[in-house]
Amino acid sequence: MTTPVIEARGLSKSYGSHKALDDVSFRVESGRIVGLIGPNGAGKTTALKAILGLTPFKGELKVLGLDPYAQRDALMRDVCFIADVAVLPKWIKVSQALDYVAGVHPKFNRATAEEFLRKTDIKMKSRVRELSKGMVTQLHLSLILAIDARLLVLDEPTLGLDLLYRRAFYDSLLNDYFDKERTIVVTTHQVEEIENLLTDVMFINHGKVVLDSPVENLADRFLQVVTTPDKAVAARALGPIHEREVFGRIGLVFDGRSAEELRPFGDVRPPSLSDLFVARMQGVAPGARS
């Protein structure tokens, strides 16, 4: 097995008495697109900040073989990062942003960035404060896509963007950037949006990793059956991890049950990522087993 891109063992981070990350261990292999998914305040952003060397932490964490906090500047030659759209400085001109990244980043290809920008309405002389939110994201993405990095970290990259920009963002990410040599870690709470592009999911809640799995294994492990209230009693005996009632029909999510076992109760299919997310975050609804 090759060296993982990210390897965390016993990663912890507290803010006062609040444990943002509680003894978390995981690894991310090269060439994967990992979705780090969790509700607000679950520890996603803290995990990303630790990976990017923006915050000190307890435990062991290696990113591309480096200690991110102590070696952030060396690490950033091979890691790119987009937070939500507000982080490009408001005063900078588009041309200055290009000059700056070209001046400090050995792996930045200015011609590539300019080519991306030509496809947009962004003018070289504009300042960031004059651009719309969507354009700022396009600008940041143009800068990032022109860097020959090995790991791209995205924290809610499409927050506050309309559907067209969001779709275009992920399209260019997949078409222009991603290949087998590269790895992407993305957080979002709009699960549906990235569902189809992920190779791996990691659910995080209350500072703990509650699910860490390749997407292709999810369908083998998790199944959802939609049944009627009278059949649900027998189905509950098989130990669903989540239950929800919609229009008089009951959806049950199971972990580790076969399709054959569940078919007698109704339609069986793999749950969508968002259903699974809700199932994992909420667990069994109160009273469901009674």
Added chain:
Amino acid sequence: MKQWITLVRRELWEHRALWVAPLVVAAVLIVVTALSGGVHISGDARVQIDGEAVDFINGITPERAVKLFGVLIAGLYVPQLIVMLIVLAFYLLDSLYSERKDRSILFWKSLPVSDAHTVASKALVALVVVPLGVWLLSVLTSLVTVGALTAKLAGGPFSSIVQWNTPVWFAVQGAMFTGTLVAALWYAPIAAALLLVSAWARRNVFLWAVLPPVALMLLEEIAFNTNRVASFLEYRFGGFFDAMGMGVNPGGRAVGVTDRQFSQISEVYGKLDVTPLLANVDLWLGVVAAAGMMWLAVLVRQRRDDT
């Protein structure tokens, strides 16, 4: 090298006052001298030179004219230096604070630039790049203004007073150049302290920079009835100008030049050499303190994100 140039350019992009303010001062100086050629002094105008009241028009000997010329050229620096110190103080306080306020620190930190380089680039801009730029601008300003003035006054009643003198001109500019470099060393601890406050304070950087020393001074005054903190700060802030012979006269008026001030200024030209300050151990203790505070600023910046 390419990275350092980029880091310096970035500072000048964000903080345009660093180069706009000196240009404005230079423009004002040029306009003022261009207009001032027609001024006539009426009545009995006397000037204090070497402790002697001298009639402004007839009493100026060629030897004194040389001194006056030196004073004039050195004096052209004063408005530039005052404006520069104010602009630099605000720049340093803002430099590691605004990036957290607008969250752009997440962008800067996503690039392969270490915290040490970031902090050092800001100190470099404040202590070397801007002062040398202002020096160069002052050299050009003095060429334009004094050159124009002497040309304009030539043949008139003031021609004996303002006479172009190339060796003096070069001596003053050279002394100002070395003065700029020595000043960078003398003021390094103040710059480093401002950088540290800028990196550390979560809000109200200006208050965090000003209130602690003021509070210390007051506490000392109340508790021990002494003024050690105050005199230490006065020495740190004013020591360089004292060494340069430009010490502020406490009784002097802000507008106009009193006789006493003029006599002080007239000594300036002879005292411009500040290289003896390099033999002062306080200067080097300050440099060590500056290095320590900058190292702390680097550690603080390393811990900082957008929160």
